Amino acid sequence: MEKTFHITTFGCQMNEHDSEIMAGMLEARGLRRAPDRKSAQIEIINTCSVRDNADKRFFGTLGQLKRRKTQDPDFTVCVCGCMMQQQRVVDRIQEKYPWVDLVFGTNNLHRLPDLLDQVLTGHDKEIEIWQERSGIAEGLPAERMFRHKALVNITFGCNNFCTYCIVPYTRGREESRHPEEILKEIRQLAEDGVREVTLLGQNVNSYRGRFLDPATGEGVPGGGLDPGVCTFAQLIRLTAKIPGIERIRFMTSHPKDLSPALIQTFVDVPELCRNIHLPVQAGSDRILKRMNRHYDSGKYLRLVRDLRAAVPDITMSTDIIVGFPGETEEDLQATLDLVEKVGYDSAFTFLYSIRQGTPAAEYPDQVPDEVKHERFDRLVELVNRISAEKDAACEGKIYRILVDGPSKRDRKAMAGRTDGFKLVNFSVREEDLPEESPLRGRSPQEIADLLTGRFADVIITKGKTFSLEGRFLGLSEEA
Ligand code: SF4
Structure with missing residues (x-):
């Protein structure tokens, strides 16, 4: 009987997509996905190193698996992802969790089937971490979460070295995929019924993919300075030409690299969703400098102004860190002021947590926990109030929703997203x-079977803080 596996994923959409690829590779090798961890014979934990919280949850999960492993030595435990790129983590696993069967990193993810084979046939423990990526592995199968929308990597790694962030150390230097490879993948997705793609990278704005054949670059709208290189704005335009692709999103976007050409793309390309996640992290120029973000609040607000001038109804979300070392009450006030000025539709708010190996971990002026929490609460209150106001303003309006499936809250209702990425739970009466x-x-x-993956017109009956409620009016005209 073929073995069954289950994957637990921590962290961002890049990790979610890595898990989709791992599932695809294992299914291609004849393994089957188990409905839950309990019934799986192989458990894979895909870790995230960005926040302390994910770090703790990983070790908590490992602790829970120990009992099962003791009762059933054939149960196989594999751990991978960003955390494994840190030697201190691998050392801790070896010392405290020696029963873990397989440890591998982000740079050799494509090696999973072979490494697992070695573990299953030899019953030997395997640890394989590559410090460097050896090129980009193309053509890996993926078992995707949705049939109608898909995540597509366009860059790997990051060159920005924000002082609080571990990613450049765990995911390595930034590398862009060739545009042809990306477009080939999206063309195949469209043929398989995908209507929405999200282009993924730590900083998609700095995407610079080299055309495999420079001749292919000719005639690309918006033309780059270097005809052999495809910019992010050009990549979006090329993606929009693929028949069947009706929505394009991207994640995540560094303000320092947000170009006028990209803003113009929002105007020219109807397939590009009117939504941007633009992490600001802080509103204080002093803190932004210490974070090594390469913009100040003035530049950020000018970008917001330009985006809104080009696309008045664009929705915006952001990431904000509270309690960065040296943050004063005045700095926090600058953040609150900026949040008020921008008026985000939503924001991911984080308490700063020390990441060993980053410059900010060494800063002597760490903010005490109780101060961080008190500031955090004030920020969250403001963010939630603005979100609720924005969502209330949607009441009575009709939106075109791409339906994802039954609502998680109420299985009799359906759920989907607006072009502006607002989550809508709606009833079909x-x-x-x-x-x-x-x-x-x-x-x-x-x-659910009839609506999932289709566009529906939904009237909003209630705006909540994190979602909208609505009523189905009918199927939206297909593009
Ligand atoms: S841009 Fe900054 S925060 Fe984002 S992944 Fe790179 S270093 Fe981390």
Whole structure:
């Protein structure tokens, strides 16, 4: 009987996509995905090193697996991801969790099937961490979470060295995929029914992919200075030309590299969703400098102004860190002021946590925990108030939603996202359906099957802080 596996993923969308690729590689080798960890014979934990919290949850999960491993020595435990790129973590696993069967890193993810084979056939422990990426592994299969939308890596690694961040040390230097490889992958996704792609990288704005054949670059709208290089704005334009791709998103976007050409792309390319995640991290220029972010609040606010001038209804989200070393009450006030000025639709707020190996970990003026928490609460209150106001302003409006499936809150309702990435939970009521609607008389499951992956028109009945509620009006005209 073929073995079954389960993957637990911590962290960002890049990690989620890495997990999709691991699942795809294992299924291609004949393994089957188990519905949950309990029933799996192989557990893979894909770790994240960005926040202290994810770090703790990883070791907590490992602790829980110990009992199962003791009862069932054939149960196989594999750990991978960003944390494994840090020697101190690998040392700790070897010392405290010697029963872990396989340890590998982000740079040799594509080696999983072979490494697992060695573990399963030889019953030997394997540890393989590559400090450097040896090129980009192309053509790996992926078992994707959704059939109608997909994550697509365009860059790997990061060159920015923000002083609080471990990513450049764990994911390595930035490398861009060739545009042809990316477009080939998206073309295949579109043929498989994908309608929305999210282009992924630590900083997609600095994407510079070299064309495999410089001749292919000719005639690309927006033309780059170097005809052999494809910029991020050009890549979006090329993606939009692929038949079947109706929505394009990207994540994540460093303000220092947000170009006028990209802002113009929002205007010219209807497939590019009117939404941007633009991490600001802090509103104080002093703290931004210490974070090594290469912009100040003035530059950031000018970008916001330019984006809104080009696309008045663009939705915006951000990341903010509270309690960075040396942060004063005045610095926090600058952050609160900036949040108020921008008026984000949503924001991911974080308490600064020390990441060993980063410059900020060595700063002597760490902010005491209780001060951090008190500031954090004030920031969250402000962010939530603004989000709730923005969501309330959606009430009574009709949005085109790409339906993801049944709502997580209420299995009888459906859920999807607006072009502006707002989550909408909506009901499908018999009395709202026209006589000839194919949804009439259907069970919730049949409705889910019919609507998932389609565009629907939904009227918003209630704006909440993190989501919208609405009622289904009908299928949206297909593009
Ligand atoms: S841009 Fe800064 S925060 Fe983002 S991954 Fe790179 S170093 Fe980390």
